[in-house]
Amino acid sequence: MNLSLQAVSDWGDANLVKFNASKTQACLFSAKRSPFHLTPNFQGVSVPITNHLELLGITLTPTLNFGSFIESKAQVASKKLGILAKVRQYFSPGQLLNLYQAQVRSCMEYCSHLWDGSAKYQLEALEAIERRAKRLINDNDLVGKKLQSLGHRRRVASLSVFYRIHFGECAAELHDLLDSDELKKLALSDSNT
Template identity: 70%
Template sequence: MVERLNLSLDAVSSWGEANLVGFNATKTQACLFTAKRCQFTLAPTFQNVSLPLTDDLELLGVSLKSNLNFGSIIESRAKNAAKKLGVLFKVKRYFTPNQLISLYQAQVRSCVEYCCHLLDGSAKYQLAALDAIERRAHRLFGDDPTIKAKLQTLEHRRRVACLSIFYRIHSGECA
């Protein structure tokens, strides 16, 4: 397995040289994604640099754990979104309902929807933290049905994101 991994890393390095792409091997991360409790002893190398295995990877603001459990990501996003929503509650009187929706979508919704297609497979009890933010946000807008009609549920948005990714993969757009 390590041999195949190293061959794949050599292929990536060769591709980079052929296409004038430089890789910093010292910043390259390696993580073994497995549900097994005992760790394998792997020693992959990339451009003659030994890559230590870590328990999690940071990629574009998403922390991927080796067991692919997104509970900590969801918790941190819910906490960040709750802070932003709290600020919106404090400044509510200075904005019209339409301005509040725009602020909510830009500041809070974008926070909880980032890479939501990854989170959709998480347990319902983990996603409940994000749904609680959504329920709290509905109190921000009051009982105005026209305002609530403008907002789709987070669950709906996650499903649309997943279907969109699936369609792109199926149609070959992600190749």
Template identity: 70%
Template sequence: MAINAGVPQGSVLSATLFLLHINDLLKPGIFGYADDSTVTERYMPGPRASGAEILGHREALVERINLTLNEVSDWGDANLVKFNATKTQACLFTTKRSPFPLTPTFRGISLPITDSLELLGVNISSNLNFGQYIESRAKTAGKKLGILNKVKRYFTPEQLLTLYQAQVRSCMEYCSHLWDGSAKYQLDALDSVDRRARRLIGDLANKKLKSLEHRRKVACLSVFYRIYFGECAQELFDLVPPSPFYHRTARHRKDLHPYVVDIPRTRTKRFASSFLIRTARIWNALPASIFPSSYNISTFKSRVNRHLLGKRAPP
């Protein structure tokens, strides 16, 4: 059979050539990572919108999504790329409890609205509650730790620590900046696995390992740092506008660093615990000495780590 499109599997240029091939597909509202593409749309009905107004917003939302999906489909036909509509997922992220009877359509197939969406290994529920995802991560980590416990006699404490960090802790920290604001009882499941691992490894773990909470805070601030300085997609960069000019003569502003951001008012606990809001509060409270004179993520991360541990930064 003749192959008219594609790249050799395993070639060092394959990934680069593929990204060049799909580059013109990605535009505002369409995001891609490797061969995984996501279409996003939103509507803002307002807190006092009537049922009829909400339905109108939803109908317009689905219409815009269908238009974008048609563009994706047409691009695929023109560029010899086949999309599998049966594997395409659709999810509505909202706090409203009213039913959503509308469904978008892709290549003639209706896409039913699901309660959750798996995106790059993270299961995101429609109400943005990460409880089930954290529970699944804790179970996976617990199983891996159980295997490590069975073979512990073959390894030194140093080797056990390395295996724990590489195989167990890594699955409990993946994308932790997204779900760090979850309820404490949900995060306790991860801390329970970490305590078991410390008992397994011994004193070396207590000397070498930082707490999961500390690691999440450092991760949140490091991601926020990259977003603030534009090392991200433009859509993310636009979500963190710098604060308007602060008069340094004001007493309550004299200790603020020059990278302070505005924090919008929050009406719900869910919004207040979201990544950008909760991290912005920690960010604004950082001392100016934390920030390097020019962009340097490694230096910033090191200084944040010492600051959160209560240690003074080296001169």
């Protein structure tokens, strides 16, 4: 691991990229319950191994269980929806829908392609907020025409990522990890289910 970290540091030096070693984080992703005794070192700084990793607003755990992340997003979305409920008298249903999509729904959809496969009971908190929003907007025709379900939006996000990986519209290293024939088999098996 330390050799890989040294390679990253050397790449940074060669490409005039400065890394902040004190902000470097480490988390071991494994199904093993026994602890690993590793002491990664990056640019002379010991990197502590934690039980979660914060990366671009996403919390990753060693088991890749997104339950606590989804719960925190549901809490933020619920607070935002509560504020929207307090000022609903000043807006038309169309304006409420736009505000909901911009302020609340965007929070609930952030990086949804990563946690789309989470357990249904974990996703239920977000679905409950969606139901509250529909009652708040109080226009079934408008909601039916302009608001797709959260599940549908997550699936579209996941398919968009799949498309980009499949056709090489991503980092070459990621595309090269995947065998095109395996992807085709996976796509066919998913479409048959």
